[in-house]
Amino acid sequence: DIQMTQSPSTLSASVGDRVTITCRASQGIRTWLAWYQQKPGNAPKLLIYSASSLESGVPSRFSGSGSGTEFTLTITSLQPDDFATYYCQQYSSPLRTFGQGTKVEIK
Amino acid sequence: EVQLVESGGGLVQPGGSLRLSCAASGFTFSSYAMSWVRQAPGKGLEWVSGISGSSDITFAADSVKGRFTISRDNSRNTLHLQMDRLRAEDTAVYYCAKDQLVEPYYYFDLWGQGTLVTVAS
Numbered sequence: 441d442i443q444m445t446q447s448p449s450t451l452s453a454s455v456g457d458r459v460t461i462t463c464r465a466s467q468g469i470r471t472w473l474a475w476y477q478q479k480p481g482n483a484p485k486l487l488i489y490s491a492s493s494l495e496s497g498v499p500s501r502f503s504g505s506g507s508g509t510e511f512t513l514t515i516t517s518l519q520p521d522d523f524a525t526y527y528c529q530q531y532s533s534p535l536r537t538f539g540q541g542t543k544v545e546i547k
Numbered sequence: 548e549v550q551l552v553e554s555g556g557g558l559v560q561p562g563g564s565l566r567l568s569c570a571a572s573g574f575t576f577s578s579y580a581m582s583w584v585r586q587a588p589g590k591g592l593e594w595v596s597g598i599s600g601s602s603d604i605t606f607a608a609d610s611v612k613g614r615f616t617i618s619r620d621n622s623r624n625t626l627h628l629q630m631d632r633l634r635a636e637d638t639a640v641y642y643c644a645k646d647q648l649v650e651p652y653y654y655f656d657l658w659g660q661g662t663l664v665t666v667a668s
Contacts, residue, residue, distance in 0.1 A: 441609070474654035474655075476592075476655075478592075482660075483642055483658035483659060483660055483661060484584075484592065484642075484655075484658055485658070486654065486655065486656050489647070489654045489656075495656070527591065527592055529592075529594075529654060529655075531652060531653050531654050534597065534606045534651055534652050535594070535606060535608060535609075536582070536594040536597070537594060538591060538592040538593065538594065539591070540591045541591045541592070
């Protein structure tokens with residue numbers, strides 16, 4: 441299976457900060473990567489697919505980049521609604537796998 | 548309204564069985580692959596199993612292979628997960644999720660609210 445590793449596991453930030461989360465794949469996955477946001481008690485929500493394509497309705501302060509084995513999710517100006525846990529997911533293999541998650545906390 | 552609604556969760560003893568269902572509405576169910584994704588309490592997301600729109604392709608994670616069976620009824624717009632020989636480590640919220648295309652090879656653009664499965668004696 442393809443292993444996905446996110447860093448950091450927890451991130452403390454303030455409203456207005458620029459935030460970057462990294463996701464690394466154990467083998468090359470081209471741009472077959474998605475990012476999700478999950479708030480406590482809720483289902484995950486798709487943010488980014490194909491590594492850098494923004495899902496309809498998602499604010500433009502979210503962006504994704506990368507290819508191969510290293511990817512990033514960036515939030516350019518953190519808003520109160522953005523405090524949540526973020527997951528990357530590879531779909532290069534039909535045995536889809538997620539990163540362990542990055543929790544974005546209020547500093 | 549486009550939505551997925553899971554049901555069938557509950558408390559079951561180790562070694563027991565449970566069948567989860569997911570009712571889909573608001574989209575052409577047979578045109579999309581579907582998956583089950585679970586989340587143990589306080590833990591991250593784990594993809595469990597996926598099925599193509601026509602049921603001809605299925606995949607399962609190694610952790611559930613041989614114990615869980617995914618199926619779908621396109622006439623009733625319903626996805627199922629038959630879970631047998633349940634273990635304590637199967638305790639989780641189980642989400643059904645809609646794949647982006649008809650084959651089970653992509654990301655998930657619609658999720659249900661989840662149903663909790665607890666395996667304990």
